[in-house]
Amino acid sequence: MDLALGRFGDRRLEQSGAFLLNRLIDRGAEAVRVRRLGGNRAGELRITRFLRNPAVTVEEMFAEARARTAQRCLDRDVLVIQDTTVIRSDGGGGDYLHVAVALDEQDGSIMGLVDAQFLHRGSGRKAVRRELPIEEKESFRWLEAAEEAASTCAGARRITVIADREADIFEAFAFRPQGVDLLVRAAQDRSLEDDGRLFAKLDALPEAGRAELDLPAQPGRKRRMAQLEIRYATLPLARPNRSFRDGLPELLELNVVDVREVGAPDGEVAVHWRLLTTRPVACVADAWVVVDLYRRRWAIEQLFRTCKTQGFDIEGLLIEDAAPRERLVAATLIAAIAIQQLVHAREGGPGPLRPSTDVFEPQDLPLLEAYCAKLEGKTEKQKNPHPKGSLAYAAWVCARLGGWTGYYGKPGPIVMLRGWLEIQAAKRAIHILGTEYDVRIE
Numbered sequence: 001m002d003l004a005l006g007r008f009g010d011r012r013l014e015q016s017g018a019f020l021l022n023r024l025i026d027r028g029a030e031a032v033r034v035r036r037l038g039g040n041r042a043g044e045l046r047i048t049r050f051l052r053n054p055a056v057t058v059e060e061m062f063a064e065a066r067a068r069t070a071q072r073c074l075d076r077d078v079l080v081i082q083d084t085t086v087i088r089s090d091g092g093g094g095d096y097l098h099v100a101v102a103l104d105e106q107d108g109s110i111m112g113l114v115d116a117q118f119l120h121r122g123s124g125r126k127a128v129r130r131e132l133p134i135e136e137k138e139s140f141r142w143l144e145a146a147e148e149a150a151s152t153c154a155g156a157r158r159i160t161v162i163a164d165r166e167a168d169i170f171e172a173f174a175f176r177p178q179g180v181d182l183l184v185r186a187a188q189d190r191s192l193e194d195d196g197r198l199f200a201k202l203d204a205l206p207e208a209g210r211a212e213l214d215l216p217a218q219p220g221r222k223r224r225m226a227q228l229e230i231r232y233a234t235l236p237l238a239r240p241n242r243s244f245r246d247g248l249p250e251l252l253e254l255n256v257v258d259v260r261e262v263g264a265p266d267g268e269v270a271v272h273w274r275l276l277t278t279r280p281v282a283c284v285a286d287a288w289v290v291v292d293l294y295r296r297r298w299a300i301e302q303l304f305r306t307c308k309t310q311g312f313d314i315e316g317l318l319i320e321d322a323a324p325r326e327r328l329v330a331a332t333l334i335a336a337i338a339i340q341q342l343v344h345a346r347e348g349g350p351g352p353l354r355p356s357t358d359v360f361e362p363q364d365l366p367l368l369e370a371y372c373a374k375l376e377g378k379t380e381k382q383k384n385p386h387p388k389g390s391l392a393y394a395a396w397v398c399a400r401l402g403g404w405t406g407y408y409g410k411p412g413p414i415v416m417l418r419g420w421l422e423i424q425a426a427k428r429a430i431h432i433l434g435t436e437y438d439v440r441i442e
Helices: 013-027 034-038 041-052 058-072 138-152 170-174 199-205 284-295 296-305 323-346 360-377 389-402 413-431
Strands: 077-087 092-105 110-121 158-163 179-184 209-215 226-236 251-262 272-277
Touching: 013 041, 034 389, 041 323, 058 110, 058 138, 058 323, 077 110, 077 138, 092 179, 092 323, 110 138, 110 323, 138 158, 138 170, 138 179, 158 284, 170 179, 170 360, 179 284, 199 226, 199 251, 199 272, 209 284, 226 272, 226 284, 251 284, 272 284, 296 323, 323 389, 323 413, 360 389, 360 413, 389 413
Parallel strands: 077 158, 158 179
Antiparallel strands: 077 092, 092 110, 179 272, 209 226, 226 251, 251 272
C-alpha cells in the first residue's frame, strides 16, 4: 500500500503528503510536532508548506482513505464503529473530531476510515437545541456517518453501524440507510406504545441466561471477570413529543437487549448496557451476539488513545490556525489507523487469514518472500508459520525486519512499523533501479 493523503492535482503536494504520513508512522506513537516530524529544517519547511497550502483539504484526505476502505470491505460482514473525541477544550466548548471506522465482523481487524468530521462546539446552544430539527443539530453527524457507511461499504455483505449512548436518536433509527443495521446503547428512557417506559419494561423481563465477561482494565477499574445476566425483547418505541421532522413514524419496533452485572465487587460500578438494534434477536444466542458486537467499540477507543495523550498527543498541538491544525490531525488519524491495522495483523487468526493485499500491493509479494527467506532461522520459532500471500505472512516479515526475534512476546506497533518502512524503502530502491530488477535479498 502506497501511503497517500489525497489527490490534489499537484505531484509535489502529493509527494509532500506522502512524506508527512510516512514521517508520522516512522515516529510511531510519539507526540506530533512539526519540527520533530520534519527531521531537519528542509523537512520542517516541506511539511509546513503542505499543511498551510489552501489546495490541501481534509475532505480530499478522507476521500482517499475512504476509497481504500471501500475496496477492503468487498464481500465482507462489516461493523462501522463511530464516536466523537475532543481535540481541544475551551471551557464552554471546543474542537472535536467525529470518526467512523470499518471493522471485519468476523475477526475484528480494522479495514480503514469510513467518515471523519471536525466539529466546533460553542457555548450557549444547549438551551435552544431541543427546538431545532435534527438536520440543524450537531447530533446529525451520527446520521451522516451511517449514510457514509452505506456508501463507502456498499460492496459489503452486511453493514452494522455501532455507537454509544450519544447516538440514541429516534431519527437515526427511523431514517437509517437501506441495507444498514444499527446497534446503539440506549440513553433515553423512551415511551412505549402502551404508555409504559422502556427501562421499567426491561427490568420486568425474566432473565434469559447468564455468562461470564472478561472486563479489561480501565482508568479507575481493575480487570475482572464479570457475571452477566441477559434479557431481550422486541418493543415498540413511541415517537418523541418534540419532533420537527416530517415523515417520522408514530412507533418504531426495535430489538432491545439488556445485559447487567450480578454481584459487582464493592466500590465498582456494575456493568449495565441497554442495547437498541435493528439486527434480528430471535433467541438468547442472538442476544449474546449483540452484546459481543457492542464490545467491538473498544477498537475506536484504542484508536483515539493512539491519536491522543498515550500516542501522538493531538491535544497538545500548538498550531493556532484551524485549517493547518485540522490537516495535521487528519493525517495523524490516518497514520493511527495504519498502526492499528498492522498490530492486528500479527495475530494471524482466529478466522480465515486475510490476504496481504489488505495492506500491501499484489506486486509486493515477491519482495516479502525474498525477505522471508533471508529472515527465517533454523528453529521453529524463527520460521514464518503463515501461508504465502496472507496478511499474517506479511506481518511476520514486518515484525522480523523491525527487530522482533520470534522468541519474546508479541511485536508491538513500533516494531511492526519499522519493518513496514524497511519494505517501503526497498520498493523505492527497486523502482529507481528499474522494473526489471531481480528481487533478491543478499
